[in-house]
Amino acid sequence: MGRTGNYNEEKTMYGNFGAVFIEDSQVNEATGLQAKCKINKVEVPMCGTMSKKYKHVGWDGSGTLTMNKVSTRMGLLIAENMKAGKETVCTIISKMSDPGNGGTERVRLNGVKFDELTLIDWSAGKLGTESIPFTFEDFDYLDTIDPSTI
Template identity: 45%
Template sequence: MEKMIADKAISGTFGEVWIDGEKFAEATGLQAKIDILKEDVPICGAKNGKGKKQMGWEGKGSIELTKVNSRLLKKQVEALQSGKSLVVTIVSKLADPASNGAERIALKNVTFDDISLADWSANKIITEQKPFTFDDFELLDLIS
């Protein structure tokens, strides 16, 4: 195993987000993960427990945005009022200049779980958490 070089640790400060090809510079965080769906498999004989069989997966995540405009709200409301779901592609990019390259991942068929119409407090920068699900993804670039 190679020796860990501290300066190669990737900082989220260099993360970027695109939604349907449009850069969202107001994004301050993104998490996307896959939950493995498993089913119990009874095992008879010497083993007195249950095994697990992978039966699929579910993609979910959230994006954190500093409120600077209403562009995502507008897209969500327009889709809702027309009786459709807003379905987008989100591309996450991590490109710390000290790292060994960049990582880009496309999340496909993303649908947001809610629409936040208003959420604010005095003396506080407004941020929004936008939970979502997705059903496909592509690893575009990986860090070596």
């Protein structure tokens, strides 16, 4: 019961159980976090084939933290360094768990550097939100969910 195809749909992770930590401090106002690695490739010319061939030569990490606007948290974290010509570098940990899944996935983003700071963005009849883009230099899986359990 509850099974369709090759996996149990009840094991699908639901975003409401996600959590974000910046420098070990939980960001309760976070409503979303996305981080991606873009693989950098160069074309490798090759005779005898009609298709292009590529070699992996590195990767770039980037993402966006989305939050309800309830404080000046990000301004306090970034502004002083930015005005002094310094970079704010921190660690972000994403925790995703779901009671229906029974597992937890945690990923640590290292060398996080924010791309911008929104000082003002509000309008009548609209809840205040912030979207903060960033780059990161490395990542580690701290906890994983075994695919054989789905």
